[in-house]
Amino acid sequence: MDMVKAAKELLLQDKVDIFLGYRKLDGHQIPHGFTKAHVDDLDQLEISLNRYPLEKIACDLAQKDPALKIGILARDCSQRALNLLYTWDQLNPENIETLTVNCCPSPLSTHGDCSYLTPKPTGDYKKAHGVDYNDSPKDFLANHDSGERLSRWMYEFQKCIKCYGCRNVCPVCFCKECSLEHPNLVEPGVLPAEVPIFHLIRATHMAGRCIDCGLCEDACPAHIPLRMLYREVNDAVSDIFGYVPGDHIEKSPFSIIGKTVELTPAPMDV
Amino acid sequence: MTNSIAEFEHDSKAIFVIGSNTTACHPLIASRIIQAKENGAKLIVADPRNIQLARLADLSVNHRLGSDVALLNGMMHVIIQNQWHHPDYIADRCEDFDAFKAVIDMYTPDRVSDITGVAPKDIIRMAELYSQNAPAALLYAMGITQHTTGVDNVKSCCNLAMLCGNVGVKGGGINPLRGQNNVQGACDMGGLPNVFTGYQPVSDPGANKKFSDAWGVELSSTPGLTITDMIEAIDQKKIKAMYIIGENPKLSDPDWNHLNHALKKLEFLLVQDIFLSETAQSADVIFASAALGERDGTFTNTERRCMRARKAQDPVGNTLPDWQIISRLSSAMGYAMDYDSAETIFDEITGLTEKSYGGMTYERLGINGLQWPCPNPDHPGTPYLHKETFARGKGKFHAIEYKDPAELACGEYPFLLTTGRMFAHFHTGTMTRVSRHLDVEQKTGYVEIHPDDAMTIKIKSNDPVLLTSRRGQMEVSARITTDVMPGNLFLPIHFGENPTNILTSSNAFDPLAKIPEFKVGAVRIERLIQ
Amino acid sequence: MTVKRIAFVQELLKFMGLEGRLHLEWISSAEAQKYVDVVTKFTEKIRNMGPNPLRAINEMKKAG
Ligand code: SF4
Ligand code: SF4
Ligand code: SF4
Numbered sequence: 001m002d003m004v005k006a007a008k009e010l011l012l013q014d015k016v017d018i019f020l021g022y023r024k025l026d027g028h029q030i031p032h033g034f035t036k037a038h039v040d041d042l043d044q045l046e047i048s049l050n051r052y053p054l055e056k057i058a059c060d061l062a063q064k065d066p067a068l069k070i071g072i073l074a075r076d077c078s079q080r081a082l083n084l085l086y087t088w089d090q091l092n093p094e095n096i097e098t099l100t101v102n103c104c105p106s107p108l109s110t111h112g113d114c115s116y117l118t119p120k121p122t123g124d125y126k127k128a129h130g131v132d133y134n135d136s137p138k139d140f141l142a143n144h145d146s147g148e149r150l151s152r153w154m155y156e157f158q159k160c161i162k163c164y165g166c167r168n169v170c171p172v173c174f175c176k177e178c179s180l181e182h183p184n185l186v187e188p189g190v191l192p193a194e195v196p197i198f199h200l201i202r203a204t205h206m207a208g209r210c211i212d213c214g215l216c217e218d219a220c221p222a223h224i225p226l227r228m229l230y231r232e233v234n235d236a237v238s239d240i241f242g243y244v245p246g247d248h249i250e251k252s253p254f255s256i257i258g259k260t261v262e263l264t265p266a267p268m269d270v
Numbered sequence: 271m272t273n274s275i276a277e278f279e280h281d282s283k284a285i286f287v288i289g290s291n292t293t294a295c296h297p298l299i300a301s302r303i304i305q306a307k308e309n310g311a312k313l314i315v316a317d318p319r320n321i322q323l324a325r326l327a328d329l330s331v332n333h334r335l336g337s338d339v340a341l342l343n344g345m346m347h348v349i350i351q352n353q354w355h356h357p358d359y360i361a362d363r364c365e366d367f368d369a370f371k372a373v374i375d376m377y378t379p380d381r382v383s384d385i386t387g388v389a390p391k392d393i394i395r396m397a398e399l400y401s402q403n404a405p406a407a408l409l410y411a412m413g414i415t416q417h418t419t420g421v422d423n424v425k426s427c428c429n430l431a432m433l434c435g436n437v438g439v440k441g442g443g444i445n446p447l448r449g450q451n452n453v454q455g456a457c458d459m460g461g462l463p464n465v466f467t468g469y470q471p472v473s474d475p476g477a478n479k480k481f482s483d484a485w486g487v488e489l490s491s492t493p494g495l496t497i498t499d500m501i502e503a504i505d506q507k508k509i510k511a512m513y514i515i516g517e518n519p520k521l522s523d524p525d526w527n528h529l530n531h532a533l534k535k536l537e538f539l540l541v542q543d544i545f546l547s548e549t550a551q552s553a554d555v556i557f558a559s560a561a562l563g564e565r566d567g568t569f570t571n572t573e574r575r576c577m578r579a580r581k582a583q584d585p586v587g588n589t590l591p592d593w594q595i596i597s598r599l600s601s602a603m604g605y606a607m608d609y610d611s612a613e614t615i616f617d618e619i620t621g622l623t624e625k626s627y628g629g630m631t632y633e634r635l636g637i638n639g640l641q642w643p644c645p646n647p648d649h650p651g652t653p654y655l656h657k658e659t660f661a662r663g664k665g666k667f668h669a670i671e672y673k674d675p676a677e678l679a680c681g682e683y684p685f686l687l688t689t690g691r692m693f694a695h696f697h698t699g700t701m702t703r704v705s706r707h708l709d710v711e712q713k714t715g716y717v718e719i720h721p722d723d724a725m726t727i728k729i730k731s732n733d734p735v736l737l738t739s740r741r742g743q744m745e746v747s748a749r750i751t752t753d754v755m756p757g758n759l760f761l762p763i764h765f766g767e768n769p770t771n772i773l774t775s776s777n778a779f780d781p782l783a784k785i786p787e788f789k790v791g792a793v794r795i796e797r798l799i800q
Numbered sequence: 801m802t803v804k805r806i807a808f809v810q811e812l813l814k815f816m817g818l819e820g821r822l823h824l825e826w827i828s829s830a831e832a833q834k835y836v837d838v839v840t841k842f843t844e845k846i847r848n849m850g851p852n853p854l855r856a857i858n859e860m861k862k863a864g
Contacts (some may be wrong), residue, residue, distance in 0.1 A: 025637065027636060028638075061728075123308035123310060124310050125307060125308045125309065130308065159326065161293045161297050164692075164707070181710045188710060189692065189694065189716075191294055192325075193295075204744060221297055221304075222300075223308060
């Protein structure tokens with residue numbers, strides 16, 4: 001398999017010190033860091049539907065050793081995450097080598113290796129009282145009045161068990177001090193995580209950051225349609241700021257202060 | 271658990287949760303329950319507190335602390351009255367129904383409502399939801415077992431499940447959610463005073479001979495002591511030394527004063543733990559053991575699933591896996607144990623525990639593990655028990671009368687205190703309070719009190735209060751919340767500076783299981799002037 | 801930037817059915833009357849919208 005050969009070359013030619021990919025353990029795919037010393041382990045390199053935020057592991061490694069050269073098995077979403085992490089100076093692009101895998105299908109390739117190609121089914125009760133995983137934010141806004149939007153999202157949020165899984169798995173949640181743990185912002189020690197402020201904070205933080213990988217929604221044990229929520233965030237960011245996170249390596253408009261803009265505040269509608 | 275966790279999500283049409291704060295204490299099981307609910311299953315929640323899961327329930331009730339038997343009897347009364355039970359199942363598979371029914375007949379919704387504080391119409395609705403949406407799974411946790419009537423509570427749960435033909439079917443069952451990842455495994459391994467592995471009684475001559483032969487020593491056929499009895503025995507100087515592995519009784523035992531008094535009488539205390547727990551701090555000798563991720567082994571979880579835990583890195587410093595410490599100690603004391611790996615020990619276990627673990631090997635366990643009984647190498651494991659018959663043949667209905675908890679609210683102690691976990695910490699906090707992220711959630715102990723009661727004793731949020739029970743006194747800060755009912759208080763168990771067992775009783779325990787009544791005790795609460 | 805950020809938060813709140821509770825207006829230190837007018841108008845508006853619906857949700861500790 002070409003991928004195995006390419007990854008071996010990266011290690012053998014010292015282009016990278018570690019290569020992040022997946023390997024099988026007792027029939028289960030786990031993330032693994034392959035090294036030159038055990039280069040033959042790469043024969044077990046696996047590409048399947050499963051995904052882990054390998055970029056996040058890369059960030060951790062880079063923090064411990066900024067000079068470390070890291071190879072990554074990258075899907076489209078990993079590529080977007082990497083771009084964003086470069087933009088925010090979390091990773092140095094000069095130290096990263098990627099090997100791209102075929103994932104998101106396009107007119108050129110219909111096959112893709114990604115768990116998101118089969119949509120998550122939404123149960124009947126959730127359809128009636130909560131938020132459909134597969135609804136588009138625009139349709140959701142058009143089809144439900146304000147009171148119903150509120151009750152549906154609050155239904156979803158009150159299930160939150162505050163596991164922080166959404167933040168911990170997110171490739172672009174890299175803050176050293178996280179606002180979600182700040183006692184003045186979110187009341188500590190209670191379940192559900194304070195509704196809706198916990199989720200509003202994370203949603204606003206995802207503005208200009210979320211690269212729509214969907215790992216948070218996958219991780220959420222309370223089955224909250226987080227990806228759908230952050231899709232709305234992304235739509236708003238693209239409408240208002242004209243910015244798509246992770247698209248290019250460019251300065252994020254969220255890191256710039258004081259630029260003049262042509263937009264007048266919306267009038268107060270009473 | 272008679273059934274499997276995954277069945278809640280895929281097969282159960284109704285889920286009845288009683289005495290379990292599932293989202294806080296068993297979050298991954300709660301995840302399945304939420305999924306089931308969103309796919310259309312009915313959810314019934316009964317708990318003295320307003321737990322998070324109650325928000326999602328089709329019906330949730332707050333019954334009085336300790337009134338579980340009455341509530342369950344009331345449901346069964348309604349079920350029988352309405353012919354919602356399963357006469358064929360009962361006739362085929364169960365016995366002693368008539369004596370049981372005679373008792374149930376006395377528990378009319380009105381009478382049960384008086385005992386439990388739950389409205390008659392809610393009792394009727396609970397009965398309907400549970401019995402009319404088959405298969406229905408019944409889940410419970412320590413809210414059922416930690417009572418003087420713990421065994422009665424469990425038997426009542428079994429009665430209800432059998433009455434509706436819910437035992438031995440996929441998606442049904444009686445499902446105790448065990449308090450720790452490996453408490454099932456520890457019991458399976460004979461971590462009880464009266465049995466060898468797989469619940470083979472020490473007093474059974476056949477079993478005793480089997481183990482004596484295998485280990486080359488003559489083993490005692492007299493059961494040992496429960497922990498409740500051990501404290502007594504130390505007090506009476508019948509026990510002089512103690513070896514405690516991975517447990518922190520200074521916080522987890524029911525009566526702090528009593529226990530400390532007893533521990534002082536010990537001539538020698540040896541503690542083996544990964545952290546310096548409260549108990550380890552008063553030990554004569556401490557063995558530091560390796561943590562999860564530093565050793566190989568297996569766990570058996572609440573659904574009887576035996577799974578491998580793999581070593582990812584070498585133990586820190588000079589710590590050793592528990593099995594190596596025990597082997598070395600044993601060898602030093604004259605009985606040589608020379609196992610070369612955790613796997614060798616597992617093979618010995620499976621060889622001696624034929625009926626449940628006999629067919630398991632490390633290789634077969636793989637990532638997903640196997641659920642016992644798995645008696646031979648081709649056996650796929652058992653997702654749910656009692657498919658054709660019960661272990662004892664016929665399922666026995668127990669006629670059970672409601673009994674008051676050991677302590678009721680009275681003039682001197684007008685509040686009822688219940689104890690339990692909060693989501694951010696685990697047990698006595700040995701492992702969780704050292705985590706920065708969990709410490710952010712909850713730094714120290716607190717007592718939950720209803721706003722009406724807070725008003726009566728004139729306290730605001732975070733004010734210090736004094737709790738007094740017949741055993742002792744404790745200062746703690748108040749958290750005002752409608753999560754507890756008026757007249758009730760809740761105290762989390764994780765905090766050494768507010769040890770709940772200063773207040774709880776060691777004299778109130780279930781006569782059979784010897785489990786202390788951690789869930790109800792009478793206390794007084796007073797404002798402390800700052 | 802402020803105006804864009806506020807526009808974003810307004811959009812997000814609307815998505816969750818909490819629209820109308822956030823407003824941005826430029827007022828210089830010389831425009832005392834404008835300040836009074838805007839604050840009065842906004843207070844009036846919020847009062848007419850009734851109590852914060854979130855309070856009810858956080859106090860709703862029970863579904864049944
Ligand atoms: S989809 Fe979720 S996990 Fe992925 S970047 Fe966005 S917020 Fe983070
Ligand atoms: S939630 Fe916000 S503060 Fe926390 S890590 Fe993510 S972006 Fe940073
Ligand atoms: S993953 Fe889900 S349950 Fe966990 S904190 Fe995030 S939203 Fe809450």
